[in-house]
Amino acid sequence: MEYRFNEIEQKWQANWKENKVYRVSNDSSKPKYYVLDMFPYPSGAGLHVGHPMGYIASDIYSRYKRLKGFNVLHPMGYDSFGLPAEQYALETGQHPSVTTEKNITTFRSQLDKIGFSYDWDREVRTSEPDYYKWTQWIFLQIFDSWYNRISNKAERIAALLEIFELEGNQHHVCPGDKTYQFSAEQWKLFTDNEKQEILMEYRLSFSAYGEVNWCEALGTVLANDEVVNGVSERGGHLVEKKKMRQWYLRITEYADRLLEGLERIEFSDAMKEMQKNWIGKSQGAEMDFAIKNFPTPLRVYTTRPDTIYGVDFMVVAPEHELVSQITSADQKEEIEKYLTYVKSRSERERLAEVKQITGCFTGAYAINPFDGREIPIWIAEYVLAGYGTGAIMAVPCGDQRDFGFARHFNIPITNIIGEHFTGEAANPTKEAILHHSGFLNGLMMKDAIGAAINKLEELGIGTRKVNFRMRDAGFSRQRYWGEPFPIIWTDGIALPLDAAELPLELPHVATYGPGPDGEGPLANITDWVNLQDNKSARRETSTMPGYAGSSWYFLRYMDPKNQNAFCDKKASDYWGQVDIYIGGTEHAVGHLLYSRMWTKILFDLGYIGHDEPFKKLLNQGMIQGSSRFVFRVRNTNIFLSSNRIESAISEDEKSSTGLTSLSCEVDQIHVDVNMVDGVELDLAQFKKWKNGEYASAQFILDDGKYICGVETEKMSKSKYNTVNPDVLVDKFGADTFRMYEMFLGPVEQSKPWDSKGIEGVHRFLRKLWRLFFDDLKGKAWNDEKPTDAELKVLHRTIKKIEEDTERFSFNTAVSSFMICVNELAEMKCHKKEILEPLLLLLSPYAPHISEELCSLIGSTVSPALGDTEVSIYPVFNPALLVESSKEYPVSINGKVRTNIVIALDATQTDVEEIILQNEVIKKWLEGNAPKKIIYVKNKMVNVVI
RNA sequence: GCCCAUGUGGCGGAAUUGGUAGACGCAGCAGACUCAAAAUCUGCCAUUCGCAAGGGUGUGAAGGUUCGAUUCCUUUCGUGGGCACCA
Known part of the structure; x- marks a missing residue:
C-alpha cells in the first residue's frame, strides 16, 4: 500500500468542507484563540509560493491550538478594493467587480489546495456593499467625533457643542486652527456655516486643502510612486503640486496613545522602532527670532536650543508664508526661480536626494536674541512646511546637513564646542562643554538644553514644545474602485448621510477616466453627484483609500453576517484582541498604525472593549525569487552558456554560428525559472517558450549544457521567477508543500525560493508512511508494547515539537520530525502506541496524511478536527527522559x-x-x-x- | 544621509540562557539491491598537514571581555529592507 497523496488530500479536503469541520462558534465553553493572517489583495497574477508562507505558519498554529483544546477563530478574506483592478478596467473596460470576482475565485482554488483550516463562512470582502456599509458607518462615527485632550479620548461632536455653548473653546484648543478662540457668547453669534467650519477643524475625520501631485496632461492626481523626476511615470508628462480639497484622519491626536500602546503589545523591537520613528515624538522648544526691518518674527522649532549661539543661518520651507514678504528686491528673481524648481519636485524626491544641496538666500536677516547677531535667512527644499513651524535654525558645527549646506554656500561656521569640532564634519554630540555661548558658557550641552529653554520662557520669546513628525493621514483618493464617502456637500458644508441610508453603493460608471478638475471618475455621473431635490447639494466624489477597509476587518470576522452592527459588542468582547497576527513588514507604518487608530476610536466611543487590535505580531520574511538568465549575443539569435562568455571559440562553433570570437556584447534576458533545472536550461522547452520566439535559437554550450546566470530578486511575474504553488502541490502533495515551506528557514527571515529541496521533505513523508504500511506487504503497524527507548524517542519529540511550535520555530520542528522518523525506522518500531501520538503532533503540519493514517489504524481521535472539549495533544512525560x-x-x-x-x-x-x-x-x-x-x-x- | 535587519560548508539552514560549530535537508561522491531504471538502503562529505594516530585553522574582517564567544562589547566591510533629509 503506497502513499497516494493526491487521493488522500482530495478525500479529506472534501470531507472537511462537507462537514464544515472548521466552522467556529461564538459560543463555546473552551478558551478562545484568534489567529489572523493579513488578508491578501486578490491580484490577477494569482498566488505565488511567497504568499502561503505566512498562511501555512498561521494554519499550523491554529491547528495546534485547536488540538490543545482552544476555540480557534481562523478566518480569511480579501482586501478587494484597489488600484490595479481600476487600472485594468481603464485599459479593458471590464468592471473591477468582475475582474475582482474572477481573481478571488483563482485565489480561493489555490488556497483550497493547500488544506487550510479557515472558517470560510466568515469570509469578508472589503468591496462588498454588506461590508463597506460598515466602513462608511465607522467613517461617520469618526466624522462625528473630536479628540478631548483633557479626558484623552475621542468624544462625540454633540459633547463639544455643549462645551462651546457653555464656555467657548478656552479649554479645548482647536487642533486644526490654533487661531480660533471664542467665548460661549461669541460661539452663539456665529452663523451655522461658521459653526460647521469650526467644527470641521475639530473632527477626527475632516476635510481640508492639501497638496497633491497633479498631472495636467493626464487630468488626474498621481501617487508619489507614479511620479518620477517630476514627470508622470506613464507618458512622462509634467507633474506639479496642486491644492485640492482632501479628507484626512486626525491621527496626530492619537500620536501619544499610539506610542504608549506599543508598550502593551508584542511587536518585534524592530517593528516598534519603525512605528516610533514614524510617530517621531521629539522634545524641544519653539522660539521666535526677530526679523530685521520686518514686524513679525520668524518662529522656529528646535530640539537643540543649547546650540543657540552656534546659529549661522536660518532655513525656511519654500512654501512658508513669510517667504514672499521678507524676500529682498535683489533676491526676488533668484527666489522665484528656486520656487519654480521646488514646485516641480515631488515630495519623495525632495526628501530622498541627499547629495545634491540646493537652496536660495532670501536677502533677509533674523536677529539672534542673545547676541544680536544678524543671521541670513535661506529657503531650501529639505525643510518641509508641514513639520514643526516649517523653519529651522541651522547650526553647522553640530548638524551634518547644516554643515554641508554652509560649506556649499560658503557660510562662515561658528564653533561653540571647542575641540569637539574639527572643521571637517559636524559633531552632533550633547556631551561637550559650550564655548562662545554667552550665558551657557561652560555648561555641558545636555544640561544647557533645559537652561536655554528656561531663559527663552523667561524672556517670553520661546516655549518648551513637544513635536511629532507624524502628519494627519490623507483619507481620500480621486479614484473609482473604493468606498464612496457618505457625505453631501451643501454650500461648502459637508453633511453626513444618515446611517439608515447606508450603504451608499458605488454606482456604475461608463468610463473609469478622471472627472473634471481632477475629481475622481464618480464626478462624471451627474445624476448621481447632483441630488434631484436640492440643486445646491452635491455628493463627495472621491473615494476612501485602500487602508479604509483593512483598518477594521479583524472585527468583522467576529460577527461577519450582522446586518445591524459592524460587530456585536458581545462578539468583540468574546474574541477580543487578535492573539497572533501574521504578515509582512511592508505594512509596518501604514495598515498597522491605521488599524490601531481605528481600534482606539471605536474603543473610545464604547463600541468595543479593547484599544489595541493585535496582541502579538509575527512578521514573515519576504520570499525572493531566484531569477535565471540567458545571454544573447547582441542583434543575433545566438545564446552563450554563462561560462562561455569571453571564452575561446572552437572551429565547429565558428562555422555553425558565423561568430569569430565570444568576446562580444551580450544581452541578459530573463527566462522562466520553470524551464531551468538548477542552472541548466532545458533547451527544448526554451525553443517552444513564448510561442516559439526562440525556436531558431543557436547555442554555444558548455560540456553539452546551457548554464544560466542567476540573481536573487523580488518575485514577480515580469521577471519570470515566480513559482506557482499549484504545480508543487500537484507533484508532491499539500502536506509536502506545507512542510517544505516551513523547512526553508525561520518564518521571519527573508530568503530566496528554491524548489529543489522539496524532494527531501517528500521522502520524509513517504518514510513515515512506511512505518505504517509496506508497499508490498501491506499493514506494518502493530499493537505491541513500546520499549523504553522507543518511548524516549517519542517523548523527546513531543517536547521539542511543542516548544518549537510555541515559539514559531517551524523549520526546526520539521527537522525534529525527520529525526524522530529516522530513529523509529532504524529501531524498526511500528507500534501504534508510539505512532498514534506522533500523528497528532504532525497533524498541524501535515494534516492530510495524519488524518488518513489515524483513520487507517482505527484511531479514536481525529487530529484534523480536534474538536473535543479538552486537549487531545500528546502530553510530554519528563520522567521518560531522565x-x-x-x-x-x-x-x-x-x-x-x-x-x-x-x-x-x-x-x-x-x-x-x-x-x-x-x-x-x-x-x-x-x-x-x-x-x-x-x-x-x-x-x-x-x-x- | 538616517533607521532596521543580516553575514556560519557547494546550497537552505541548526546551535533556545556564553558551554562539543555545522543538527536536519538538498546537491555531490562511493557502494548495496536490480537485466536495467525508479524507489529504497549503507558509508563519506568545512578546510589544511598527515599513511595513520593525531594536529593546525575555521561562524564577513580586526580587536576586546571570558576558563570558554556563532552568541556579549568596540571598530570596520558587505548584503537585504525601510524612509517623510524631521531639525
Missing part, C-alpha cells in the same frame, strides 16, 4: 579533546578525580597539575593548564 549519566565534552583551555561519561550527580571533586585519570587528559597535562578545572553540571568540563 538520565543518570551524561557524556561530557572535556576541553583543554576551551578546546574539546575528549568525551567522558560522568554520572549526573557527580560533584566537583568526583569530576576532578575522573578527569585526571583520563589518558587523553594526562597526555595534555604532560605531568603538570591543571591550574583549574571548570565543571558546569549537565554542560561541559574545561581543564585550564
